[in-house]
Structures are given as C-alpha cells and as structure tokens.
Amino acid sequence: MNETVKRLVDLLFEELEQTEEVSEMREEVLNNCQEHYADLVAGGLAEDDALAAIAESLSGMEETLAGYPRREPMEKVAEKKPAGAQSWDRTEEKAESNQTFLRCEELEIDVREADIYLVQGTGAGDGVTVRVENDEDGVIRVQEENGRVVVRQTGVMGGGKKINYHFDGDSLADLAGSVTTILQQALRGVARVMTASGARVTVEVAGSGAPKARIRSVSGDVTVKAAMPGFTGDLEISTTSGDVEIRRDQDAFDRLFLRTVSGDIDVKADTGEFSVTTMSGDMELTGDSRLTSITTTSGDIELAGDCGELTIRTTSGDMSGTVSCGNTMITTTSGDFRIQIAEPEDVRSPGSFRFASTSGDLMLRLPRGVREADVTTHSVSGEQRLNGVQNRAGAPFRMELRSVSGDIEVYGA
Secondary structure, three states, X not given: OOHHHHHHHHHHHOOXXXXXXXXXXXXXXXXXXXXXXXXXXXOOOOHHHHXXXXXXXXXXXXXXXXXXXXXXXXXXXXXXXXXXXXXXXXXXXXXXXEEEEOOOOEEEEEOOOXXXXXXXXXXXXXXXXXXXXXXXXXXXXEEEEOOEEEEEEOOOOOOOOOEEEXXXXXXXXXXXXXXXXXXXXXXXXXXXXXXXXXXXXXXXXXXXXXXXEEEEEOOOOEEEEEOOOOOOOEXXXXXXXXXXXXXEEEEEEEEEEEEXXXXXXXXXXXXXXXXXXXXXXXXXXXXXEEEEEEEEOOOXXXXXXXXXEEXXXXXXXXXXXXXXXEEEEEEEOOXXXXXXXXXXXXXXXOXXXXXXXXXXXXXXXXXXXXXXXXXXXXXXXXXXXXXXXXXXXXXXXXXXXXXXXXXXXXEOO
16 A cells, blocks of 8 residues: 555545545545556556646545535644744745746756646747746746756645744644644645646747757646747657647657656647657647657547658557558557558558557558558458458558457558
C-alpha cells in the first residue's frame, strides 16, 4: 500500500462523520486509488506523476461528498494572535510578471495547474518573453542562467486565499500540533486544487527564439500556436490530464515528443521525428514526418499526413485516417483500424505494411493505381477478404496481415 495515496484519501474523508456508509465508501475509494496508482506506475508513469493523477481524480469527489454530514470542528486556529503568542503569517497576493530574455538557448517549463501557451512574439528582434498571469499564490518562478530560461512552480496553488498560520503556546507539543495543522491543510490542498486554477503562463518567441523546449504540466493545458519560423528545434511536452494542442503554420520541428496520461492531443504540424504516447487520451494528428511512433492504451487515433516510417501500438484504442507512409508496423489487441493509404509519389515502391491483432479488425484501402499486392494474411477465426486487388508474389506493395479472431479486409482502387 502506498502511504501517500492513503494519506490523500484520509484527508478527503477526515472532515466527514464516520458513519458506516462513509467508512465503506472510504475503503472502496482507497482500494480503487491504490489499484489505479499501481497500474499507472506499472505502465511506466513516474511515481510523482501517478500521485498527481490520483490527487486530481480525488478532487472530483468534493461535490459528491458535500452532501454528507460533517464532524464537529475541532478547536479552530485563533484568528487573532493572543498576547505573548508567536506567529507566522503567510499572506498570498495576486502576482503577475512579464520578463523578456534576449538570449534563450533552452526553455524549460515545469508547472502543475497553470495553462501554458507558446506563441509567436510580436516584437522586433530575437528573444523570449515569459508572462505569468493569475498566479495569486506567487508560486511560479522565472529565472535565466547561461541562456537557459526556466519557469517552475514551487508550491501548491490554493486559489489566492489569504491564509494565516498562528502558533499559540510555548511547548513543543503545541508547536507540533500547529505544524501538523499546517501540513494537513497543505496536503488537503493537493487533493482539492489539482484542477484548473486560472493561472496562465504565456511564452512569446520572437525571431530565432528557443531552439529547444521542454514543457511539463499536471492538469494544465498546453497550447502551441504560431508560425515561429526560428523555432525548429526539439519540443517535448508531458502532462497528466492536461490537453495538448499544437498548430504550426510553417517549417517543421526537428523532433516532437508528446506524452499524456488522460489528456487529449491535437496536432497540426510537420516534424522530423514524431513520438506520441498516451494511456487514455484521444489523438487527432495531422502533418508530415520522417519517423512517426504512436503508443496508446485505450485512446482513439485519427491520423492524416505523410508519416514516413510509421509504428502504432495500441491495446484497445481504435484508429482511422488517410496516410501516406513507407514501412508501417501496427500492433493492437482489440483496437479496430480503418485506414486509407494515400497515393504516394511512386506507387511502385510504397514500402511494406504489417498488421498484427488479437481481436481487432482491419479495413485497408490501397492507393489509386495499386491493383495488385504481395499479401500474406492469417486469421484463426476471423474473416479474410481481398476486394479488387490481386495477390501476386513479388508485387511492390507488400502486406503481412495477421489476427487471431479479428476480420481482415483489403480493398483495391
């Protein structure tokens, strides 16, 4: 049992009257969270990201639990400091900042709840401008060192409320009690504030801008919208539940790496090397790339463009789209695939197409002008059909299609 997961669940229920119904609900939620955490970690997610995903899922229960009776409140923290008492006052004030860096060789953004925007700068010359808005807790810090600009969240956002912490008394026991109260409030915030906070980080890239950028978020959405002619380096984006949207009008990223747990991904951009991984987020991908790798557990895929070397791995996610590609490898357990192969520049040498499935179906339409193919099909119990295409050994278009119980259908032009 993960103790942090248990603590998050305990904090969610600690203010409720511990009736039999509430106790049973708590045990069920705890077991589900422990199993979900174990699945996330087993699936390759970092422990911190897995805990963040659990915390976010718990935040959605606030409305459900609101109707249950509460415990009688324990002695409240004094709102006024009595005579002779020591105190720590922490007043949160709304913070906004706007900083410009003329030299930026590398950009790193690491936040939790804030939405992130990477956009085209409007100023003349080169440079990167970072604007932080609605950071009412003042927990987002921006710094630059040797051409590396870093935007990092240093604490939990609490909605910009004023919080006063007081230590009333002189004994170590009193001190320990006050510290425990403070820690409880902070941990409770993790479970309740992992949704959108209203905070926003906007990075404007002007001129040649930043050749490399790494962006990490938990629940905040990430949006990249601009031509940014100089921004042709690497872009890495990782989120837990935040959605990712990328619009690139011209030029291509050298490498584009995207990873989410449940966040959806919507990309319209060209890139040299393109890798996207998600567990349950859906994907809509449009653009050309030299090398494309897509991995998902249950997320659905819509794909369009010249994908070069294409590799797709899914468990139950479905895929549809029109693609022009060289060598293609698709592996799925139960996902269904509906693919139209676009007309390549040279239909005589379109590469190979390999498909392996347990129960997923495949419907494949060949490009115009391709009426024969070197096809190997195998299915234990599924149906196999070749419609309008002749199976000829040695034909330029090579296909190896295998399934246990899924149906396989190939249509010629």
